[in-house]
Amino acid sequence: MTAQDRAHVDAQYGLLTTIAAEAEVSLSTVSKVVHRRRDVAASTRARVEELLARYGYVRVWEQDASAPRQIVAVFRDLSGPFTLEVVRGIVDAAGALGVDVITGTTSRRSISQWLEECLALRAKGMIIVISMLTEEDQRRIVEQQLPVVLIDPLSSPTLDIPSIGVTNWSGARDAVQHLLGLGHTRIGMVAGRSHSLAGAARLHGYRAALEEAGIAYDPAIVRSTDFDFDEALVASLQVMASTEPPTAFFAASDAQALGVLEAARQYGLSVPRDLAVMSFDDTLVAAMACPPLSAVRQPFEELGHEATRVLLQLAEGRPPASLRVELATELVLRTSTATPRHLARK
Template sequence: MTRVATLAEIAREAGVSTPTVSKVLNGRADVAPSTRERVEELLHEHGYQRRRSSSPSPLLELVFHELESAWAMEVIRGVENVVREEGLSVVLSESSGRLSPGQSWMDGVLARRPTGVVLVLSGLDKAQQAQLTSRDIPFVVMDPAGDPGQEVPAVGTTNWNGGLAATRHLLDLGHRRIAVIAGPLRMMCSRARVDGYRAALDAASVAVDPALIREGDFHHEAGYREGLALLRLPDPPTAIYTGNDLQALGLYKAAGELGLRIPDDLSVVGFDDLPVALWACPPLTTVRQPLTEMAEVATRMVIDIARGNQPSALRVDLATTLVERSSTAPPPSTVHP
């Protein structure tokens, strides 16, 4: 039988004290990230078996990149649909726009020891993943901002197909000057939606004009700001596809200020299909991503993992669907200045 290294031996190899190794084992926050990562690697390399922690709390930790808007409410609704059946409560956190939550959040999670963690448009760095794993706290990423890694369970949607469908719809109506107001391009979902847009134009032999590709931030203000800039171009677009519905609503305001009518003068397609899309004036044509269903799948997945059941697939992508309403029409014969 192979002898397992002692904590003192691991400490010596890592160049730290034995109490530091003990802190890493217990998930303590007062250890430098580089030290924690080195110790975690050695613990794994030597096959050190931690003592199983006590039973988890009946909590599910839900972490948002930004906690606001109807978008977040759709996700919360999906999580609540599942935890209600499971007798769990939800703890909401926000990473304040960062792609990974901070150490203070990690300290709170380790103290609460929830049944599992679902991260939305966010993620964990390697050290944070190791901390949760060391305390038997499973985690799943929903709509990951970046590549979560092949070993991390993740639930997403077919963003590329959504961008393709939105742009193809506008092409089929006869538009050729089609612009896009993307979300933050550091996020994987935003890049995929723009790539779908590019692919649709390429398939239709329509050249991509870099001046018609603008980066937003998923908020109304970006749709308004970038919409004004696009519509004031010497050769403005006749249609604009936005990376989410909130930017589309900001674009509505920009078009109105310039005296343009939707869809007579400008066609608009959003992404998400939030409830507000139906009540926009005119009702917004948009790409539906099934946010509530995505949240339900992610929540069930993390609860299954907590029960010792490994998911059949670590990556699940639910389908997007184009929802046609009244904000799109063939291009005008004469574009207003």
């Protein structure tokens, strides 16, 4: 952020602070009026609007119409297949709406710094993908009514910040039920980390499907890793070396499923004859794997469109109908899953 940009941001923030003091209301109330929230008394709204007009405050969406419409999309990294699919979904959706997308990561710049950059760029708002927000970041977003939408946050927002995700629990349950339907009763899992909302929900869906089938959960054939190829490879080899290895694996992401496939290759197992493998995500790499992966498909295009739509709605001062949106997943069956070999012989 340049010195000029910082001065502009400080001036805007200072102006709203001045108006809050003069109107004898909180900064949060002034922000609600600025963004035309309905939960402000009519008399208070009128007093704040009069001060906004007197001081010449211009709302973001009332600024020069010739200025480019842009949003900021921030990711933890841009290395995995999931991230690339989400980027594509956001860029495609924004492009259809005539909006440019500035992308970045939190590897060198914090969420707090990106919030400042978003203000300096006078962007419509920011989409944050798979990141952890500090309490201070959340407080600032809510108090200043910054247009922010989360996709698959690592933890539930403690304040009123909208988030978009998918039906992780039911998608995982469907995947494991498919393996059970093929005749597998010894099903391992490479799960996500417990601090990840999506990872935890997929593990719970896995456990629910087993419980419904009357199969006890066995922690010996479950490993939690990042949504990462290398960690999944190591974890899968450990499980395959157990005294009673599984005949099927459910991986919480495509990257982890690729790790399972490589572990099977190194262990001399044929997929799906010796080991069935089911994934979650269905990014482009799922269909390119050898063999192509059966997977729970996330609607990436719809994720990007919904996040962009909600963000632009917030930027126009219209709160979303719901703070949490979950989009439906679907099962895509390919050749990485089959009946267990001991049953196929019968």
